[in-house]
Amino acid sequence: MKGAKSNAAIFRWPLLIAVLTAAGLLSALVGDEAWDALSWALLAVPVGLCGHFSFARR
Structure with a gap:
């Protein structure tokens, strides 16, 4: 399969956000x-990321 990602690549950011929370x-x-x-500060990270990706221009 071309373009397949490993589990580490898929779950890296969600795992980091979970650990910070x-x-x-x-x-x-x-x-x-x-x-x-x-x-x-740590609990503001997920809120800030949600805001950033909600209002980011595509």
């Missing part, structure tokens, strides 16, 4: 102040 949720549970800032 999980780290954001965990950091929200771990502590306060700096941990909260980290959780906000």
Whole structure:
């Protein structure tokens, strides 16, 4: 099959987004102040990506 991608190529970005989201949720549970800032930043990544790809011109 021409143009077939490996599983690593297909799941690289979704897996990275999932790991960042999980780290954001965990950091929200771990502590306060700096941990909260980290959780906000990490949880903003999927939201920002959705916004970027929703409004990106094709």
